[in-house]
Amino acid sequence: MRAARGxxxxxxxxxxxxxxxxxxxxxxxxxxxxxxxxVLDSAGRLLSVGHHEKFGEAHAEVNAVKGLSTHExxxxxxxxxxxxxxxxxxxPSCAKMLAQLPxxxxxxxxxxxxxxxxxxxxxxxxxxxxxxxxxxxxxxxDLKDELEELCEAFLWNFRHRGVFVxxxxxxxxxxxxxxxxxxxxxxTGEESRxxxxxxxxxxxxxxxxxxxxxxxxxxxDIRHPEIQKANLAVVIDPxxxxxxxxxxLALGQRELGKTLWIEGERxxxxxxxxxxxxxxxxxxxxxxxxxxxxxxxxxxxxxxxLFRAPVLxxxxxxxxxxxxxxxxxxxxxxxxxxxxxxxxxxxxxxGLLRDPQTGVIYRGM
Amino acid sequence: MRAARGxxxxxxxxxxxxxxxxxxxxxxxxxxxxxxxxVLDSAGRLLSVGHHEKFGEAHAEVNAVKGLSTHExxxxxxxxxxxxxxxxxxxPSCAKMLAQLPxxxxxxxxxxxxxxxxxxxxxxxxxxxxxxxxxxxxxxxDLKDELEELCEAFLWNFRHRGVFVxxxxxxxxxxxxxxxxxxxxxxTGEESRxxxxxxxxxxxxxxxxxxxxxxxxxxxDIRHPEIQKANLAVVIDPxxxxxxxxxxLALGQRELGKTLWIEGERxxxxxxxxxxxxxxxxxxxxxxxxxxxxxxxxxxxxxxxLFRAPVLxxxxxxxxxxxxxxxxxxxxxxxxxxxxxxxxxxxxxxGLLRDPQTGVIYRGM
Numbered sequence: 001m002r003a004a005r006g007x008x009x010x011x012x013x014x015x016x017x018x019x020x021x022x023x024x025x026x027x028x029x030x031x032x033x034x035x036x037x038x039v040l041d042s043a044g045r046l047l048s049v050g051h052h053e054k055f056g057e058a059h060a061e062v063n064a065v066k067g068l069s070t071h072e073x074x075x076x077x078x079x080x081x082x083x084x085x086x087x088x089x090x091x092p093s094c095a096k097m098l099a100q101l102p103x104x105x106x107x108x109x110x111x112x113x114x115x116x117x118x119x120x121x122x123x124x125x126x127x128x129x130x131x132x133x134x135x136x137x138x139x140x141x142d143l144k145d146e147l148e149e150l151c152e153a154f155l156w157n158f159r160h161r162g163v164f165v166x167x168x169x170x171x172x173x174x175x176x177x178x179x180x181x182x183x184x185x186x187x188t189g190e191e192s193r194x195x196x197x198x199x200x201x202x203x204x205x206x207x208x209x210x211x212x213x214x215x216x217x218x219x220x221d222i223r224h225p226e227i228q229k230a231n232l233a234v235v236i237d238p239x240x241x242x243x244x245x246x247x248x249l250a251l252g253q254r255e256l257g258k259t260l261w262i263e264g265e266r267x268x269x270x271x272x273x274x275x276x277x278x279x280x281x282x283x284x285x286x287x288x289x290x291x292x293x294x295x296x297x298x299x300x301x302x303x304x305x306l307f308r309a310p311v312l313x314x315x316x317x318x319x320x321x322x323x324x325x326x327x328x329x330x331x332x333x334x335x336x337x338x339x340x341x342x343x344x345x346x347x348x349x350x351g352l353l354r355d356p357q358t359g360v361i362y363r364g365m
Numbered sequence: 366m367r368a369a370r371g372x373x374x375x376x377x378x379x380x381x382x383x384x385x386x387x388x389x390x391x392x393x394x395x396x397x398x399x400x401x402x403x404v405l406d407s408a409g410r411l412l413s414v415g416h417h418e419k420f421g422e423a424h425a426e427v428n429a430v431k432g433l434s435t436h437e438x439x440x441x442x443x444x445x446x447x448x449x450x451x452x453x454x455x456x457p458s459c460a461k462m463l464a465q466l467p468x469x470x471x472x473x474x475x476x477x478x479x480x481x482x483x484x485x486x487x488x489x490x491x492x493x494x495x496x497x498x499x500x501x502x503x504x505x506x507d508l509k510d511e512l513e514e515l516c517e518a519f520l521w522n523f524r525h526r527g528v529f530v531x532x533x534x535x536x537x538x539x540x541x542x543x544x545x546x547x548x549x550x551x552x553t554g555e556e557s558r559x560x561x562x563x564x565x566x567x568x569x570x571x572x573x574x575x576x577x578x579x580x581x582x583x584x585x586d587i588r589h590p591e592i593q594k595a596n597l598a599v600v601i602d603p604x605x606x607x608x609x610x611x612x613x614l615a616l617g618q619r620e621l622g623k624t625l626w627i628e629g630e631r632x633x634x635x636x637x638x639x640x641x642x643x644x645x646x647x648x649x650x651x652x653x654x655x656x657x658x659x660x661x662x663x664x665x666x667x668x669x670x671l672f673r674a675p676v677l678x679x680x681x682x683x684x685x686x687x688x689x690x691x692x693x694x695x696x697x698x699x700x701x702x703x704x705x706x707x708x709x710x711x712x713x714x715x716g717l718l719r720d721p722q723t724g725v726i727y728r729g730m
Contacts, residue, residue: 172697173540173669173671173700173714174540174684174685174686175538175539175540175684179691179692179693179694180690183693183694293679296677296679297679304538306538310699310700310701310703310714310716311697311698311699311700312661312686312691312697312698312699312700313686313690313691313697314658314661314662314686314689314690314691315684315686315687315688315689315690316690319539319540319680319684320539321539321677321678321679321680322680323680324679324680325545325678325679325680325681326544326677326678326679327544328544328548329544329548332537332676332677332678333676333677334675334676334677335538335675335676335677336675338675338710340705340707340712342705345703347705347712347714349538349675349712351675
């Protein structure tokens with residue numbers, strides 16, 4: 001959505017704007033969540049926006065109110081996608097900072113997922129005489145899914161003490177990743193590939209199998225004009241067939257420490273444990289069919305990113321789910337919260353394969 | 366688009382409205398083309414619309430002007446998607462009918478595809494002192510693809526003396542038509558299935574292979590609240606395995622003469638010749654993988670209709686293109702004029718696999 005300073009915004013518009021603002025931090029906040037903040041004046045007109053820009057630096061609330069005068073903040077309303085933090089961490093408590101301002105009201109989108117501190121930010125604000133509301137309680141427009149999606153990896157990490165896993169697929173209309181020869185450059189178009197680079201920046205790491213490395217020798221780095229980030233690549237090489245070749249591979253040319261080689265392990269759950277121990281909180285699997293199928297079969301994919309080019313290869317034995325199958329209608333995977341979009345000539349679909357709260361895999365109906 | 370009598374319409378808006386109007390005849394005009402007509406008064410305000418409703422009955426122009434007074438028609442502009450017919454057929458010549466009205470201008474979208482009569486409708490109007498323009502020559506908004514799509518089967522029949530062939534697929538995100546057990550009810554949702562019934566009514570016949578009949582025993586009729594039409598079903602049964610079972614099949618219960626059984630033939634081109642001889646001018650193939658793959662391999666599919674449910678089966682050996690494959694990037698099929706839409710939870714994509722003018726199969730880049 002577009003809004004200019006001085007525009008009157010409804011609560012729903014303000015929260016949507018805060019969500020849009022939060023997304024600007026996508027490449028640099030992990031393992032923190034994306035957070036956005038919007039300040040309206042006492043009459044409901046837009047004063048300012050802010051977002052959490054980088055891990056370890058100022059929170060969204062600080063960025064939103066900085067530069068506003070006491071006069072402007074008199075009776076203001078603050079909309080923030082996540083409950084303001086109660087405690088000092090790398091930065092001071094946002095709830096305490098807001099409590100000192102002459103604002104009237106704070107509306108937050110999601111409660112802090114930590115049961116030990118949930119509600120404490122709100123309590124600090126209320127004690128200071130500021131009305132503090134949970135958006136879900138007041139709103140006629142339900143933004144719960146959008147708010148949760150904004151910090152889905154953070155919430156998953158907290159709730160399940162595990163790595164958030166996305167699977168990215170770029171395939172044909174008949175679901176092939178490549179020709180039987182292995183050739184795959186390029187199936188999807190430029191617009192899709194640009195979006196993939198943006199997605200790479202949203203996750204802590206990308207992950208591929210040794211087969212993909214041998215077939216494509218991918219760089220797996222982020223090549224996007226608006227993103228400056230050296231990402232981490234994880235290569236799963238169960239039989240160690242890349243060991244002697246590493247120096248000749250594009251991946252071998254990457255910045256030191258930016259490629260993690262995992263040998264001798266093919267159990268998806270154990271691979272994720274290893275990533276967790278390495279401090280990786282979210283990962284995007286980029287192929288090939290062996291790895292994708294293994295993680296699908298293990299029920300360990302949280303989110304699917306599916307790019308599809310208007311191209312037909314026929315059956316090359318290279319479906320992205322080639323080595324996975326369900327045995328009955330009741331077992332079929334039925335992703336939810338589906339969103340679709342076009343990127344140039346390609347279509348894109350994303351959805352959740354597991355319940356974000358319980359972790360249950362969506363199946364059957 | 367929506368427009369009410371009295372609205373001022375631009376030329377592009379008028380032609381778009383004529384296209385929308387034409388589509389209303391989808392179930393009943395074959396082998397005639399869909400045609401729509403819009404009449405604006407001398408000031409450019411919408412007076413009336415009309416379309417060709419049924420084969421053998423009044424043309425769009427007649428339906429659009431009927432009920433309008435001579436006073437209203439004074440200086441009027443007529444927009445029609447196809448050049449008004451010059452000759453008497455089952456109905457009188459539309460060009461001659463329009464030539465007798467006090468209208469100022471006729472704008473037509475496509476020329477008559479018959480080189481023997483092309484331009485003759487326009488000539489009749491010009492001789493009567495009416496300005497007659499081909500929309501492509503005057504318009505800044507190019508509607509050529511939309512206008513051609515409106516009567517694509519008719520144009521194909523005329524240009525190539527062959528049946529127009531559509532392939533309809535209803536599949537999963539991993540392109541499977543069914544579980545390996547054969548179970549397929551239901552992959553796509555209600556909204557998609559309703560659209561399939563509408564598509565069935567748009568073609569002269571639907572076509573399936575004996576494998577699909579044995580697995581699903583489909584009725585293949587049109588079950589849509591707004592469509593009254595008994596359609597024709599074609600069953601390809603190369604080895605005659607349905608011969609003794611016909612009476613027990615749902616297809617065997619259909620209205621007499623509404624199922625065409627083709628035994629002993631598996632060559633797609635010869636099947637189409639047979640359909641042409643039977644008076645069938647357009648057909649929608651509805652499966653299964655054997656038939657779809659054979660027609661894809663033969664390069665005989667004009668249009669793809671691809672419905673995809675947000676479901677994953679994994680590899681069941683039941684991809685819609687299971688028995689077809691290209692050998693190189695240069696051979697890959699690259700459908701054009703792609704359009705996408707959502708039907709309930711499902712995505713839908715349609716596109717052309719062959720050039721409508723030359724018949725060349727779109728491949729490579």
